[in-house]
Amino acid sequence: MSTIADFSLDELREHAVDVFRKGRGTRPDVLLVEVAGVRAVLKDQNACDRWFAMFVGPLLAWREARALGRLKGVSGIPELLARPDSRSILIEFVDAVEAKSYPHMDDWRTWFDKLERLIQTMHEAGIAHGDLRSPGNILIDSNAEPVLVDFVAASGEGSRWNFIANSVYRGLCAVDESAVLKLKSRVAPDLLPDPEASTHVGGKPGLVLRTIGQTVRRLSRILFTSK
């Protein structure tokens, strides 16, 4: 019997029941799909502008799939279910809301301990997320557990002598850690040891990496999209 993971991209799109994000420019479609009561998230770079989808889309889908593959089995990170085509990924759906808009948390301190442990587990598995400072990428599920999504900017730890990959990786790990401070400053500022800490972006390497990331995104927009 075929499951949701066996469906083609067209079939999955026909089964979309909700839209998390409508794709355009450099942004993918992020759709909730449902087949026989099973829900999943389809992230489809085909929905970006034509040239961006053609040249950059496969790379983004491949990067995200590779990071999710390396994190398979880590609780709090949705599982990669399938690659419907070279520009799309199908991911386990988690019933969750953005952490920054969570209506009522009894104990933020305990929750942040769990978030820090999840980020540490991810780093121990050799993956730095790189975009946890974006508000939509740290979620809270129906059991009040932290969930991380959107691994498109993730970077893997390099082999021992790959100094460039490893310095990028370490910089992005620092950016991930700074995202915890940023979120604390929004939802539980009393947990911050230093009120200024939320402005730190993983030190100098983190700041440089963020600037490079933003410049690449801006350049891609100019080169490959109509916006």
Ligand SMILES: Nc1ncnc2c1ncn2[C@@H]1O[C@H](COP(=O)(O)OP(=O)(O)OP(=O)(O)O)[C@@H](O)[C@H]1O
């Ligand atoms: N596996 C999932 N389960 C539940 N909701 C999800 C899942 N993946 C994504 N979402 C929801 O969809 C939103 C957008 O997804 P995502 O952050 O992956 O895309 P994006 O930010 O538009 O893309 P990108 O940064 O790659 O251009 C998330 O903020 C979250 O609310």
Ligand SMILES: [Mg+2]
């Ligand atoms: Mg996102």
